[in-house]
């Protein structure tokens with residue numbers, strides 16, 4: 401990248417926040433997605449919305465491409481600049497601007513870490529439910545751009561259920577404000593919802609207003625062992641069919657259980673096909689009733705062990721089994737390909753079976769865990785990118801898994817986004833007309849195509 405352009409950027413954000421040395425460029429050349437790397441031309445860390453607007457106007461004028469980046473925890477290659485452009489990193493914009501207890505909203509700068517917001521609102525008896533597994537590092541801006549889900553998605557929904565207002569800097573530096581604190585707003589197209597999930601391709605969020613709810617009074621955490629996979633899967637759909645909506649209904653298969661136990665020593669059984677982590681929350685009487693109903697359903701489906709946490713510490717330990725699943729799997733082999741196949745809840749049993757059969761067919765080690773209550777499974781292939789033959793088999797296996805997912809009425813990504821990692825599967829899912837509309841929207845927001853090019857389609 402030309403020195404004069406880097407100098408112009410540094411005049412906007414400050415020289416210490418303009419990084420172009422080889423070490424920094426190497427650090428920002430990858431995210432949490434395996435196999436993908438590419439060094440940007442320069443990295444800028446703006447400190448205000450005004451600085452973002454000036455950076456965008458400069459880049460738009462010069463036709464230089466910009467990739468927004470929060471903490472780089474996405475799993476679809478979304479925050480990598482593949483054309484030596486500008487990476488715009490948001491970590492300096494980390495202030496919680498307001499917690500409005502009358503309107504039940506919080507307004508944050510884009511770089512606020514998700515769990516920081518959790519802590520701040522919970523200290524006031526309020527609750528911001530979206531809790532991606534990465535919540536201790538991911539940013540609110542990244543969560544909005546990916547429409548992140550989490551362990552509490554079944555009962556409380558995902559990020560887009562909470563976004564009420566956005567301040568977005570468009571590709572040419574213009575500021576777009578959408579929504580706000582009003583609960584009802586039907587004035588024109590719902591641009592908030594359109595911008596959520598846009599993966600950095602339509603604009604750069606600088607401020608985000610989210611809805612808060614009262615913090616649940618109490619919760620109960622349960623861990624249930626199932627000798628047979630089918631019974632665990634049936635339990636998931638029968639719990640919701642019984643009109644019980646747990647906050648959390650998570651699944652770990654045999655491979656994942658083994659890896660978690662070797663890593664975290666939480667006392668998981670090594671001789672069962674599956675465990676479910678279940679959490680119910682709310683009014684104490686309701687929690688008791690739901691927990692009893694769940695126990696009954698689990699026993700009717702031949703669970704071999706049903707454990708209820710007696711203390712908050714024990715609850716944390718049980719939840720750890722699920723929270724550490726990815727880290728536990730990731731240490732087994734050098735490369736971890738974490739996928740995001742999502743099917744209707746009733747298809748979980750055939751989907752998990754299909755994943756296991758496909759792993760056998762291609763001689764791969766694949767562990768599956770995920771948000772079973774949402775039908776959102778994470779088949780995770782433990783491999784080594786230095787072995788081209790194994791990597792090719794992994795890609796063929798995932799191709800088949802996604803074909804089957806679509807055939808079951810599911811989707812190629814429930815929460816990780818398309819980015820570059822999954823764009824080859826998108827046409828099959830949304831069809832030509834879907835792609836045409838999406839391209840039209842991209843053109844309306846970013847006619848020169850400078851924002852996060854090559855992502856989604």
Ligand SMILES: Cc1cc2nc3c(=O)[nH]c(=O)nc-3n(C[C@H](O)[C@H](O)[C@H](O)COP(=O)(O)OP(=O)(O)OC[C@H]3O[C@@H](n4cnc5c(N)ncnc54)[C@H](O)[C@@H]3O)c2cc1C
Pocket residue numbers: 431432467468469470471472473474475478479490510531532533534537538539540541542543544545546547548549550551599600601603604605606726815816852
């Ligand atoms: C261990 C682990 C567990 C995870 N668990 C979950 C989970 O449970 N649920 C889930 O949904 N995801 C999960 N993820 C994926 C990931 O953490 C989320 O997608 C997260 O929202 C990304 O946030 P980030 O700040 O790291 O964003 P980045 O990875 O930096 O960016 C993600 C995308 O957002 C865009 N972007 C970032 N900031 C902005 C902005 N200000 N304006 C516009 N676009 C922007 C980027 O261009 C990119 O396309 C997990 C990842 C890991 C590594």
